[in-house]
Amino acid sequence: MKHILFCLLALVLGGGSLMAERGGDGAFPYDYRLETLDNGLSVIMVPMSAGGLMSYYSIVRTGARDEYEKGKSGFAHFFEHMMFRGTKNYPAELYDRMVTEMGADANAYTTDDYTAYHLSFASEDLETVVKLESDRFQFLEYEEAAFQTEAGAVYGEYRKNRSNPWSVLFEELMETAFTRHTYGHTTIGYEADIKRMPGMYEYSKEFFSRYYRPDNVVLVLVGDFNTGRALDLIRSYYADWQPGYTEPVITPEPEQTAERRVSVSYDGKTLPLMVMSYKSPAMDADDRIAVAGSMLGELLFGENSEIYRTLVLKEQKLQFIGADFGFNRDPKLWSIYAMIKNEGDIPMVRQEIDRTIARYLDAPVSAAQLDAVKKRLKYSFLMNLDTPDKVAGGLARFVALTGGIEVVDTLYAMYDRITPDDIRAAIERYLSADRRTIATLTGRN
Amino acid sequence: MKLRIALPLLSLIITGVLMTSCSRNSADQAVLLPVEDDPTISFRIWFKTGSQADPAGLEGITALTASMMMEGATEKNSYEDILTALYPMAASYGVTVDKEMTVFTGRVHSDNLHEYYPFFIDALLHPAFTEEDFTRIRTNMINGIEKSLRYSDDEELGKAAFYNFVYDGTPYGHLDAGSVSSLEAITLKDVRAFYKSWFTRDNVVIGLGGGYEDTLLTRLQTDLAQLPEGTLVQPGAPAPLPLEGRHVLLVEKECNATAISFGFPIDVLRGDDDFWALALFNSWFGEHRNSSSHLYQVIREARGMNYGDYSYIEIFPNGGRRQMAAPNHARRQQLFEVWLRPVQHVHRHFALRAAIRELQHVVDSGMTKEDFTLTQQFLDKYALHFATTTMGRLGYAIDSRFYGIDENYIALFRKKIAALTLEDVNAAIRRHLQYDNLRIAMVTSGAEEFAAQLAEDVPSPVTYDTPKPEEVLTEDREIEMYPLEIARENIRIVPVEEMFR
Numbered sequence: 001m002k003h004i005l006f007c008l009l010a011l012v013l014g015g016g017s018l019m020a021e022r023g024g025d026g027a028f029p030y031d032y033r034l035e036t037l038d039n040g041l042s043v044i045m046v047p048m049s050a051g052g053l054m055s056y057y058s059i060v061r062t063g064a065r066d067e068y069e070k071g072k073s074g075f076a077h078f079f080e081h082m083m084f085r086g087t088k089n090y091p092a093e094l095y096d097r098m099v100t101e102m103g104a105d106a107n108a109y110t111t112d113d114y115t116a117y118h119l120s121f122a123s124e125d126l127e128t129v130v131k132l133e134s135d136r137f138q139f140l141e142y143e144e145a146a147f148q149t150e151a152g153a154v155y156g157e158y159r160k161n162r163s164n165p166w167s168v169l170f171e172e173l174m175e176t177a178f179t180r181h182t183y184g185h186t187t188i189g190y191e192a193d194i195k196r197m198p199g200m201y202e203y204s205k206e207f208f209s210r211y212y213r214p215d216n217v218v219l220v221l222v223g224d225f226n227t228g229r230a231l232d233l234i235r236s237y238y239a240d241w242q243p244g245y246t247e248p249v250i251t252p253e254p255e256q257t258a259e260r261r262v263s264v265s266y267d268g269k270t271l272p273l274m275v276m277s278y279k280s281p282a283m284d285a286d287d288r289i290a291v292a293g294s295m296l297g298e299l300l301f302g303e304n305s306e307i308y309r310t311l312v313l314k315e316q317k318l319q320f321i322g323a324d325f326g327f328n329r330d331p332k333l334w335s336i337y338a339m340i341k342n343e344g345d346i347p348m349v350r351q352e353i354d355r356t357i358a359r360y361l362d363a364p365v366s367a368a369q370l371d372a373v374k375k376r377l378k379y380s381f382l383m384n385l386d387t388p389d390k391v392a393g394g395l396a397r398f399v400a401l402t403g404g405i406e407v408v409d410t411l412y413a414m415y416d417r418i419t420p421d422d423i424r425a426a427i428e429r430y431l432s433a434d435r436r437t438i439a440t441l442t443g444r445n
Numbered sequence: 446m447k448l449r450i451a452l453p454l455l456s457l458i459i460t461g462v463l464m465t466s467c468s469r470n471s472a473d474q475a476v477l478l479p480v481e482d483d484p485t486i487s488f489r490i491w492f493k494t495g496s497q498a499d500p501a502g503l504e505g506i507t508a509l510t511a512s513m514m515m516e517g518a519t520e521k522n523s524y525e526d527i528l529t530a531l532y533p534m535a536a537s538y539g540v541t542v543d544k545e546m547t548v549f550t551g552r553v554h555s556d557n558l559h560e561y562y563p564f565f566i567d568a569l570l571h572p573a574f575t576e577e578d579f580t581r582i583r584t585n586m587i588n589g590i591e592k593s594l595r596y597s598d599d600e601e602l603g604k605a606a607f608y609n610f611v612y613d614g615t616p617y618g619h620l621d622a623g624s625v626s627s628l629e630a631i632t633l634k635d636v637r638a639f640y641k642s643w644f645t646r647d648n649v650v651i652g653l654g655g656g657y658e659d660t661l662l663t664r665l666q667t668d669l670a671q672l673p674e675g676t677l678v679q680p681g682a683p684a685p686l687p688l689e690g691r692h693v694l695l696v697e698k699e700c701n702a703t704a705i706s707f708g709f710p711i712d713v714l715r716g717d718d719d720f721w722a723l724a725l726f727n728s729w730f731g732e733h734r735n736s737s738s739h740l741y742q743v744i745r746e747a748r749g750m751n752y753g754d755y756s757y758i759e760i761f762p763n764g765g766r767r768q769m770a771a772p773n774h775a776r777r778q779q780l781f782e783v784w785l786r787p788v789q790h791v792h793r794h795f796a797l798r799a800a801i802r803e804l805q806h807v808v809d810s811g812m813t814k815e816d817f818t819l820t821q822q823f824l825d826k827y828a829l830h831f832a833t834t835t836m837g838r839l840g841y842a843i844d845s846r847f848y849g850i851d852e853n854y855i856a857l858f859r860k861k862i863a864a865l866t867l868e869d870v871n872a873a874i875r876r877h878l879q880y881d882n883l884r885i886a887m888v889t890s891g892a893e894e895f896a897a898q899l900a901e902d903v904p905s906p907v908t909y910d911t912p913k914p915e916e917v918l919t920e921d922r923e924i925e926m927y928p929l930e931i932a933r934e935n936i937r938i939v940p941v942e943e944m945f946r
Contacts, residue, residue: 053829103828164597166597372533
């Protein structure tokens, strides 16, 4: 039986921590345990058989979205690099050495909505990991010279990405689609801002102080470990971390009322690229029509879709077509991507996408088509939960967007309830031309 | 009822339950990795052929044929119908083509096995090889070279240029995908004939893992016996020409940074006595995407010149996208490779000097006791991450079969690493590594100017936008003068448009 035990009283009284346990009889197949420390640090523990291995994710609910100050684009990502620069207790060399001694697979990444620091390691090293991670999240300290050197590595990453035309196209797309909201810049940031990073040493301390707080961080532990012992360790090492998260001042994006277009010239040869992006709702697993909307990418433009069969397989006008209708913390974009074989076909592809959308308004999706998508979502999710790292990594976005993982069950239960009428309602609500931005890129062919 | 997701057990990772079934033909000599509580089933169907078998002028035909099998119609079903059937299962199948092996992979949840299997086996046994699929897949492959490889990813372009350069004149010396002209020369008739010659029942080994039942193996063996007849004829292992001196290939391209790869072929394969010693050395010198590696510390960490700097003693495809090496790139000829991720053009000369100088230093002086001990300790547990999924471990098991390794590879790796001494490692470095005879490939702009600078060994001082410690600046003064001794006649410049033409 599914049982959720929220110790609300303890939370209200401020005398204890919030704790919940549940059995894995929802979409998420594992038992898990939740704990929130007095300082606001949330801990999600998912024990599973993993051959003596486990993964430890520290998810900071801050990403490129939170870069609201002018000239600071890309700073969340840059700061992710600085988190490896050590503390007084564990200078960078010692931190590296200890991670090396553990043979851990350790890394980090930054997205639009969050930053994740992750290690996979033998469970016997859990205490060392808790010690190291709690230390750098509380006491990060680096010299200005190290800060400036790291800015060079970030610029190197930017240059590496820049040889990909999709990166070039996305920068323009986001800038066109968003006039006010911080989603208007990409995660890596603008080149001009990256060049200025070496001069932002003082700001980096401010950034750390604002966002790297326990009330803005969630730990996710998955694998072979004892939850009681893990909690004891976490309580012991993180208890003194002071809360004080400062919310970023993010300006909401005004309602889009007319279609926007942008054309980009790429300084190299490439097949023409097109992205057609519609304004999407923020994550809300209880909003039936929003959840139905998130299925539209698969239904209308997936490998099983009519347009894929016609333009990719039969007529072979496209190298590929695909869609990303995922959720974000704030309203962002649902996008359809196409790589087109001939530049002259760009208008035709646009029309075919429009025709596809119109067709599903005229004749609702069949129950069989909808069931196929539901089944695919279910198996795709289940088949990607086969290692601690994949489980923790798969949960990271849900955690970042909602602060927990209860939403997984809610979302998959909602998928099951979606009807053809919901799909039609979602198309009406979200896929109108006045809500979209079309970005195309052509090269020097 | 609680659904259990299977996970690799430590005992399986370390000791390995690798079962071998041997009877009358290759299809029966299966590589098996049963994992009882894994709710998925993994297939790796290994054909002992790869792109080295591509006939001259038809390079890319192995990859094209294999892709048509996996991404095309069968005699029974159109490709659209196949996609429709596989879609709800979130299952698919695909293929990895390397120089000496072609491995068809598939993974499915056990709930869907009985619906999935007929499609997978049909793709192997009865590909239709239609004109429509041929046109689509061949065009995509040509676009992949002409547009994507040449213009969308300088890192992969640089590495591809390097591999072809090292193996120039051998059966390894072309892209697995072939070249633009060779792909254009291949006909559908060629593909059909190639399938019958190489994708034969005497050439196949079954790889099966996860929560399968024994009847599935029997069924596979019976079904794969229907493959075309044929006799296995493997080309000889490639014999790269001996290198003399340092040779440079500059790919001229409008770009904002220089991608650098260099190295040379080595005669050490996985399982050889010196392999383990070189693996330890390599982990210290340039463990892939690991900040503890020495090259990374010198070039990125201390100087902030790029995003990462790594080295390899086995081929490591798609390094920009992977943390651990992908299985099923086993070969009878391997190489030592250094990969510097793109550096600003003004730093290219310096970065190349810095990397070769570090190689010289370790070849001449060997590893220190401290570095040796730390790396030995690191690898003992890091090896557990090499392959954590059933599919990954099955891939490693197939590679072990290729190399004649009977034990579980990860267990053997840990055992061999633990048994090494510093003297073993330094002796292996001296036996197999050197710095005088190198192939160097770089994707860059202003190649003529750079070629002149290289040939004249002009100093390459660097300035930084940010302050650096005195010890770094002192070392810089040595690096900027480090003699590369590259003769101008050993430098070739190729416009990007001509690469893989």
